[in-house]
Amino acid sequence: MKNYLLLAAAGLLVCACSMELEPRESVPAPESEDVVNTTSYVPGEIIVEFSDDLIAQLEKDLQGGSFLQTRSESVNSVFAGMGVTAVERLYPDAGEWEPRHREAGLHKWYRVKFDPDMPQTKAVRDMSGIPGLEYAGRSPRIQPTSIFNDPLLPRQWHYINDGSCGSQHKAGCDINVEPVWVHFTGGSSDVIVAVIDGGVDASHEDLASVVIPGGPNGSRNFVSGGYQIVPNGHGTHVAGTIGAVNNNGIGLCGIAGGLDGKGGVRILSCQVFEPNPSDPDHEKSGGFYEALVWAADHGAVIANNSWGNVYDTEKDALNGGVGGMKGAIDYFIKYAGLDINGEQVGPMKGGLVVFAAGNEGWRMGWPAAYEAVVAVGAVAPDFTRAYYSNYGDWVDIAAPGGSQQYSGGTIWSTVPGNRYEGYQGTSMACPHISGIAALIVSQFGGPGFTCDMLKERLLGGANPNVMSKSAQIGPLTDVLGSFSYGSTKAPDAVSDYSVNVHSNFIDFEWKVARDPDEKVAYGYLLMASEDRSLLDNIDFRNPPQGVYYTVVPGGDAKIGAKLNGTLVVPGFNTAYNVAIAAFDYSKNYSPVSAVKFVETGPNTPPVITTTQSETLTLKAHESVFINFQISDPDAHGYTISLTPGSAAVTEVLNNITEYRIQVYAPAVEPGKYEAVVAVTDDFGAVSTWTLHYEILENHAPQAKGNIENLIFTSPAEKKSIHMGDYIFDPDGEQLIYTIDASPKGLVHLNQVEDALNLTTMDYGLAHVTITGTDTKGLTASVDLKVLIRDPESAPDVYPTHVTDVLKVSDGEEKSLSISISNSAGALLYEQTVTCDAFEPAIVDMSGWAPGIYAVRVVSGSKTMRTNVVKL
């Protein structure tokens, strides 16, 4: 950029005025590095097929755009790691055909768009790790076989934009050149376009046959003088957009690059910028004025100027002007295509001068604002003005200039060394207009064809409806619009068609209609009316009430090919008169075809199928799912509604063909209820299915008697008990058990379903409480004592700190001799008592004075002494 500015400044000195000239900025796009790797596949995109279960889980989230927050954690994780930007159905919702599409499984296929810098193979590998994903593969590049075999054409969204080059692209944001290539022309070698720019690489594989070699009657270097053209990236890129050879199996396409691989229009390189080997940062420039004149005098009828004056500020630009360039421009407009005697020798009388609007984002740019030239603004891939484009009512027309702010959003063309790169700028938009102008001249040029006629067709055919007026860069260029501009000849009437009726669908099949000046009809109007007279004198642009119609585009179909379409009418069992009319791109309508008479069929209500009977009795804790298969015999769309009758019934799945409800008894009180599933098709036919369901009374869980306490002799012993043996539910419900043990640390409790696995951890007596809870929250509990005691251990005397009673036991039923003395040595208590494992002997010390006491216990052959404290 900087070198262009400085070189342009050098050129300015020649002009001796305040203007500077520069080629419009363009920046190579990063995609150029992996051209080879991604030629066969769409970068940042893969195709996947989900399993039935997974799509049922994800579909609502994906349709709602919540593809990063689905109900599948594995999907969320993989998508986040891939930087997924969009997930869309490969086969969009097909309306009335959707049920059949689903039956075929088409709804399970999705296109996943992600960071284009991520290798596709890695993306496929990552996706393959998602459970339930049945297929993941790279998205192959697909190009129309009827057009060209140039491998990089799919990247040239600016020619044919189907939205696949990037998630931000909008389909149709292109120059609409394809129909012209198919039905009209790819450019004529009689047309010469002067590329007043850096030198065009005449040796480039995709340009060699169309660039006029340097010489006294050919290309010329106006910087160094002479005829030696020094290849330059900018100039070569511009030239490629205009005339890169089409259908040669290499590289990419030019707008007017011909049809047969031999080339189309020719390029006259008028070099005004040249690399400076001694100072690579400051490119040499010069000869802007004489270049235009030279081009006019040497056969060019279109001059592409992707450069402009340089100003320090927007204010300076607003105060600028065309200056001395006016003479050169006016000369080209007046004399291009004429010989020295003023006779037309070229395909057009006079020349068209095309200028880039400029890349500063300003409201003015020169010489583009000179009214005699065509000023070109740049549009991004989504019908918006490119962020850099100059704008204003002086801009005549918009063309794709690309934008690096969009994935895959730059303009692809040729650069020296048989390479191809993506650039952005009004410099790239400008050759689109030059190329289109060249196509128009190729088609319509000849004796008497003037520059004014070209300009009118070029600008008049542009589409003013697709861009916001606030963009202020004119209408978006439309090649087909320009070719059909001014057309008044309607297509031929459709002479041969057939009709087939089912329900209220009327299927038409017909042959492509010829158009006298546009080759084939652009589209077709399928019509039906109960009143035949409405069809006889119909105003196609404003069909009267009572006429039902639909529009079917003709696409790329050629004469003789068969087309088909379906018209949906509101009446069932109704007689309709049907007909077809063809129209061209200029909305000239053919006469109405022969009117045929059909009678629509009945509207059959949707069909609800389920294995569930219409009566259902549930216990208070029970729950059931009821599955339905829904279909419409007429393939109508339909909606499903549920009248639940109570909070027990909820819809859990509704994916059009499959429908599922749940009856969850715990949600409601006992009683009898009624739920109704109703399916209504798009035309009002209703089917219903009624469920009479009863919820029974709940009964609380109950504890069983005679709980046997447990005795263990050491830690690490295990025992498993079945809690159902302790607590049962009269309703047969599976209870939820909770376990509590006190004190902690004596027994480890592990619950596995109904089994309670105990593992002893320490000696002592634990109290275990098992509580069973039913769905309604009713409970029953049992207490279980667990004693862990070494049979060889001394008798247990506890608590040491006595507040009222002292307990003495020995792990089993025994006779114990207990004596207690105080700190003075007096014997205060002496008794022989009995105890068992869970019922210790009790010594009431509640009336004893605080102090420390010695306890002596004799149990059989064992004697133990210990001290206790009365608090």
Added chain:
Amino acid sequence: MKRFCAIIYVLLAAAGLYAQDAASVAMPFSPLPRNVRTLSLGGVTAADDAAFRCLGSESLDLSASWFSWAPKGVKSNDINLDAFARIGRRFALGAQFGLDSGARYDIYDSQGSKSGFFSPKDMIFKLGAAYRITPSISAGASFRYLYNQLAAKVSYSAVAADITASMQFAGARVFAGVTNLGGSVKAADGTAFGLPTAASVAGDYRLALGEMHALSACAQFDLFFKGGIRAGVGAEYGFKDLAFLRLGYSYGGKSAFPSYFSAGLGVKFSGFKLDATYLLGSTAIGGTLGVGLGYCF
């Protein structure tokens, strides 16, 4: 003698009638002997009273002792200091300090699970004064502070007083007084428990058998206000006032104090004395051993 027997009978009967649960007596360690010689003579604790000693021959009596107390009961290691000093012709002071370090016990909670351990301790500090009213009559008073640490953050303390009088005649000394008169402690549930307050009588007599031998006898009777009696008797044989053999017996009945036999030995030279005692005949405190070292003149 009949009168004396009648008095004893009445006291025993009263004690029986007045008998109360011995377990309700707080701080039963309070009246226990803190002197090796006293313990070996059947626990006749009057011998340690300042008013009683005031009528004796020593002007200064200092001793320190160690007891291995109740090895089969509430075992403890006790360290005691005992001092008596005459001040002038009529005034005397006595002091005792005892620290009992109880054996460590394991703590079990209400479920029988072990949760820790603790080492209890008792402490007693007694300070007394006596006044010799006449050459043969004295009176005195003592105050004692009692402290009992039973568990972490569980301790009790109390203050008690002894009021005593002694008389000497015909080579014998008699003693009468009220001991452990005073405070009580409150249990965790708020119930108050009194100290072992007792009305006591005691006496001793020394018989010299020439210059080589001597016999001494002593006895004490305690009637506890909360019920029960205790009686103790003891005898000492002395050889050249150099070596001593002692025997005794203490009867606790249903009181808060045990019955036991005691035996002891002692040597004395140039005022320095070394004594030892051993208890037997009691499940709880049988095996108790005490050793003391002192100086007197």
